[in-house]
Amino acid sequence: MKKTIRVGLAAALTLCGTLALAQSLNVTLRGGTVDDQVAVDRNYDQMEGRIKRNYRQQPPLVPHSIAQYQIDLRTNQCLGCHDWSKAGERNAPTLSMTHYLDREGRELDQIAGTRYFCNQCHVPQANAPALVENLFQPSIGR
Structure with missing residues (x-):
C-alpha cells in the first residue's frame, strides 16, 4: 500500500511540475496568449x-x-x-x-x-x- 501512494504522489508531482513549466513558458497551441489576435485562413x-x-x-x-x-x-x-x-x-x-x-x-x-x-x-x-x-x-x- 505504501508503494502505491508513493507512485501516485510521484505521478501527481510530475504532472503539476509539467503544468507549472508550461505556464511559466506561456506555451499555447495557438502560438500566443488568449488576448492575442489570431490570423484566420480565408474561407474556401x-x-x-x-x-x-x-x-x-x-x-x-x-x-x-x-x-x-x-x-x-x-x-x-x-x-x-x-x-x-x-x-x-x-x-x-x-x-x-x-x-x-x-x-x-x-x-x-x-x-x-x-x-x-x-x-x-x-x-x-x-x-x-x-x-x-x-x-x-x-x-x-x-
Whole structure:
C-alpha cells in the first residue's frame, strides 16, 4: 500500500511540475496568449456539382453547401429532399436502401437511427489546398 501512494504522489508531482513549466513558458497551441489576435485562413468556396468518388464504397460527397442545415435529434433537413418520398419531386438523389435497414437487416419505413446523422459519412467539399502532402491515387479508373 505504501508503494502505491508513493507512485501516485510521484505521478501527481510530475504532472503539476509539467503544468507549472508550461505556464511559466506561456506555451499555447495557438502560438500566443488568449488576448492575442489570431490570423484566420480565408474561407474556401464550396465545390458545386457532383464529385467523382475515389473508391468503390465511398459515401457520395455533398455537392452543395450544408452550412445552415439543421441535423439534430428532432430535425434532419437533408431528408426534406433526399428521403424516398420526396426525392422525385425535388429532383434529388434518393437515399440508398441501406439507409432504411436496421441492425438486423430488416426493412424500415423511415430512415434507420444508425443512418440519421448524414454528415457522419457524407461531407461537403471545398476548393481548398491540402493540409498535408498527399500522394493518394484513386482506385477507380485504373
